[in-house]
Amino acid sequence: MSSFEDLERAIMDGEEERTIEVVDRLLESGEDPEKIIDEGIVPSMRAVGEKFDSGEYFIPDMLVSADASQAALGKLEPLLSTESAEKSDRAVFATVQGDQHDIGKNLAVMIFKGAGYRVKDLGTDVSPEEVVEAVKEFDADVVGLSALLTTTMEVQREVIEALDGDGVRDEVLVAVGGAPVTEEYADDIGADVYGASPFEALNKLDDLV
Ligand code: B12
Numbered sequence: 001m002s003s004f005e006d007l008e009r010a011i012m013d014g015e016e017e018r019t020i021e022v023v024d025r026l027l028e029s030g031e032d033p034e035k036i037i038d039e040g041i042v043p044s045m046r047a048v049g050e051k052f053d054s055g056e057y058f059i060p061d062m063l064v065s066a067d068a069s070q071a072a073l074g075k076l077e078p079l080l081s082t083e084s085a086e087k088s089d090r091a092v093f094a095t096v097q098g099d100q101h102d103i104g105k106n107l108a109v110m111i112f113k114g115a116g117y118r119v120k121d122l123g124t125d126v127s128p129e130e131v132v133e134a135v136k137e138f139d140a141d142v143v144g145l146s147a148l149l150t151t152t153m154e155v156q157r158e159v160i161e162a163l164d165g166d167g168v169r170d171e172v173l174v175a176v177g178g179a180p181v182t183e184e185y186a187d188d189i190g191a192d193v194y195g196a197s198p199f200e201a202l203n204k205l206d207d208l209v
Contacts, residue, residue, distance in 0.1 A: 002026050004040045007072075011044035012051070014064025016071045023072045033079040037107065038197065041069045045103065049179075066103055073107060080114030089209075091117045091142040092134045094126035096155035101148035104178060108144050108198035115202050117142070128155065128162035135163065140172055142205060144198075145191075147178040156181070157189035173208060175201045 002025035010019040026036055048065045051057035091112050095105045102124045109121050120138045122130060135143055143163070147153040156176050163169040175193040176186050186194035192208065195201025 002029070007036070007040040008044040008047060011041065011065050011068045011072070012048055014061065014068050016064075016068045019068040019072050020075055023075050027079070033076045034199065036076060037073070038199075041072055042107075042197075045069055046179075069103060070106065073103070073110060077110045077114075080110060089117050089141045090120070090138055091144055092120045092122060092131065092138055092140040093144040093146070094122040094131055094134075095124040095146045095148075096152050096159065097125055097127045098155060099147055099149055099152040100124045101146070101178075104148065105144070105146035108146065108177065108195075108201070111198040111202065112142075112144070128159040131159050132162050132166045132168065135168055135172055136166075141209075142173050142175060144175045144177070144201070147176070147181060150180045153178065153180050153185065156191065160190050173205060175205065177201060 002022045007019065007022045007026065010022050023036060026040070027033070045065065048057060048062055052062055093105055093109050093112070095102050105121075105124070109119050113119050120134060120140070122134055131143060131145070134140070143159070145156045145159055147156055160169065160174055163172065163174070173192040175195055176189070176191040177195045177198070181194065183194045193201050193204045195204065
């Protein structure tokens with residue numbers, strides 16, 4: 001039997017194969033994929049951040065843990081339910097300029113795809129202008145912006161200003177997230193939706209449309 005503690009240990013040790021084995025066993029024992037993400041992978045990466053903060057972990061440690069959790073997410077992706085194939089909402093996702101953290105963004109992409117969205121993933125370090133272009137090209141209904149650094153969260157505001165400046169702000173709903181982002185900050189920059197998790201953002205978007 002595997003437990004969530006085994007998962008945390010495998011991710012914190014940056015052991016990719018062991019992480020996948022633990023995920024397999026959790027799934028075999030009937031654990032829900034969403035619960036494995038919310039109560040296993042996300043808190044494990046938070047714990048990695050705390051170790052980095054306290055000086056116990058260094059960047060290479062964060063990287064191997066990041067790889068282990070990406071591998072676990074890859075395993076879970078096909079299991080996240082697709083609500084309806086005919087859903088036509090389109091979403092553009094990006095980690096904002098100056099920021100290379102992509103695990104939360106990748107997770108959001110996965111979850112939105114699972115909920116039936118058609119998603120264009122712009123990757124990391126994406127400028128406000130690139131987001132505006134993609135919104136227009138892809139005719140997006142939703143823009144999801146991820147920022148993990150206190151220095152880059154301000155770029156979320158710049159994206160909203162750029163959308164405004166280009167006259168397309170009213171055509172899209174802007175969802176923001178990332179560890180330093182709060183509901184209050186989201187309100188302050190004029191985002192439509194804040195999501196502590198992509199699931200929360202999805203529910204709020206459903207209420208808006
Ligand atoms: C892994 C990691 C890295 C990896 C990233 C690998 C990768 N491929 O992503 C590497 C090693 C590259 C890295 C680099 C750096 N990092 Co780093 N990193 C982390 C760490 C440990 C985990 C982040 C993570 O993946 N968490 C798991 C995911 C699932 O969580 P999440 O992203 O928050 O996403 C969740 C929600 O926020 C939300 N969400 C996220 N995005 C979105 C978007 C939308 C639209 C919605 C709705 C929801 C949503 O949903 C997710 C699920 O709930 C954090 C610690 C932490 N507490 O966050 C530090 C952390 C973010 N890093 C930090 C720092 C300082 C750095 C560096 C500056 C270090 C350095 N000196 O070089 C560089 C910056 C590089 C850059 N320019 O981006 C600091 C930031 C401090 C600050 N106040 O700004 C943190 C907090 C660590 C710490 N405690 O000091 N990092």
